[in-house]
Amino acid sequence: MTTIQPKTNDYALPDQSMPKATNQYDKNMFLKLLMAQLGNQDPMSPMEDREFISQMAQFSSLEQMQGISKQLDSVLVDRHMASISEFSNMIGKTVLYTNETDSETIKGSGRVVSISRTDESGYMADLEDGSSVSVYNITSIKQA
Template sequence: MTSIQPKTNDFTLPDQSLPKATNQYDKDMFMKLLLAQIANQDPMSPMEDKEFIAQMAQFSSLEQMQAISKQLDSVLVDRHMSSISEYSSMIGKTIDFTSETSEETTKGSGRVVSISRNDLTGYMADLEDGTSVSVYDITSIK
């Protein structure tokens, strides 16, 4: 008799409530450093225009990278939710599947009770008998 192991790697969305790490560089710190540099510069040898423009360009690049990072996080969450929604239509239906490994080919069928995802195997259809089948191994849905 086979034993059923609990899933340990289900995907979870990132926790947005955690505070940011204090040792992380951000645009506020960059701006404070730039303003302190301007305020404390030697009046007899002020900062060159080229240096100031280069630092402002770096600041602008930092802001753009942060905006892109936020957009990518949003796309990742949207993609995950749409995939789960697509596969959830299989819940309650009977599927046929063929799983192939280097040693053997396994064919079977079963009724889908849930859809799950983990980082190692991707999206899985969990069957009534406790078997988990990759959605890519499904050959028919009834």
Template structure:
């Protein structure tokens, strides 16, 4: 009697390749669609066992929690970058010193690298990836972590 139940694989159609998927990651909506399709197309003579269903629901719950944790971490990272930028904004207008390397030629024409201490006023502070850069009055941008001295504004 099981002959009346047929697996009609010929009715399956490949997805339309002209449509670009929104992202490569699975989200909770995609997971629910797959689960509903699986439940509605299961073999009535061998339905999904409770253990399998509970396992898939646990996976769904874990996926949702991981997405929530990921969003929380992303927000925390953005807040840390903003706080660092705000902390270093007090450098604007101050005179700072830093060391830079210069390359000169000696009498034989060979390159000689020397370290020079430079001083300039901070015009602005900006974030470049994870680094905070101080843009200086001499036209250079220097990482705030490379500054060796900070002097307050000179009063006129």
């Protein structure tokens, strides 16, 4: 018996899926909508003053919220750097720490060589022996 191979087509239709909608509204989009609304309004019954003022107030609020968001981002970065600087005074010093688990309490000490931050544990003091301890578990700091 002979096997007939199906003909393959090298041509593929272009992707015609709709672009994904985003929930990010910015001032440019708001202005475009407002200009389209003004340009397409019925000349016999133009937009009411109250509606226009209301939309301008919404636009102003949007701009203010974007400004506040940028300022908060800046504050968070500043706070992060302040914390790193605050804990950096431990570098080169010997620390005593206590780590408590469900079954035991581990006490130890070590010389701090660096400070790092992780998303899971927060600020960590990296010790000379290669271990790390949370800065919040440090009980004492001594000169090396």
